[in-house]
Amino acid sequence: MGAYEFGRGESTDSYVEDSDILGNEAFKQLVKAFFDAKRNGLTECCLVKIQHTADNFKEIAQKLEKKLRQTDYFGVLSDGLYVLLPNTDDEAAQGVIERFLKEGFESSIVHAEDVRG
Numbered sequence: 001m002g003a004y005e006f007g008r009g010e011s012t013d014s015y016v017e018d019s020d021i022l023g024n025e026a027f028k029q030l031v032k033a034f035f036d037a038k039r040n041g042l043t044e045c046c047l048v049k050i051q052h053t054a055d056n057f058k059e060i061a062q063k064l065e066k067k068l069r070q071t072d073y074f075g076v077l078s079d080g081l082y083v084l085l086p087n088t089d090d091e092a093a094q095g096v097i098e099r100f101l102k103e104g105f106e107s108s109i110v111h112a113e114d115v116r117g
Contacts, residue, residue: 016076019058020065027075031084035112046085046093047115051106057081060105067099077115083107 014026022030034045052060060081061074073084085093093109100107 016057019061020074021057021061021081022073022075024076024078027073027077027082027084030073030075031077031082031115034084034086035115039112044087044089046088046090047110047112048083048085048093048096048100048107049079049110050081050083050100051108052081063103064100064105067096067103082110 014023015021016023031047034043035047037043038045050060050064057074057076064083065074068083068085071086073086075082075084083096085096088096090109097107097109
């Protein structure tokens with residue numbers, strides 16, 4: 001389920017205005033749920049932080065969304081823009097990181113213990 005499907009029935013406060021980027025609280029809850037499931041052996045997932053200097057997350061997401069699957073989620077945490085990659089291990093996430101780099105955006109994997117709200 002992509003960000004659009006996840007947000008159905010949720011308040012519009014779940015998203016950054018006029019975008020498919022999950023806002024801080026909604027994204028934090030989603031990341032926690034996925035990392036809890038990962039800890040319990042129920043799924044694989046990776047969280048990737050996108051390095052940027054722009055204030056406009058929507059422009060960045062528009063440039064990068066074509067490099068992702070429909071099941072991946074853009075979201076904002078207190079320190080920037082992230083992508084949650086469900087059913088993805090660290091090795092597969094490296095492919096996403098390489099695709100982002102080709103678009104001019106450095107990114108890196110963030111592990112559960114390093115996530116800041």
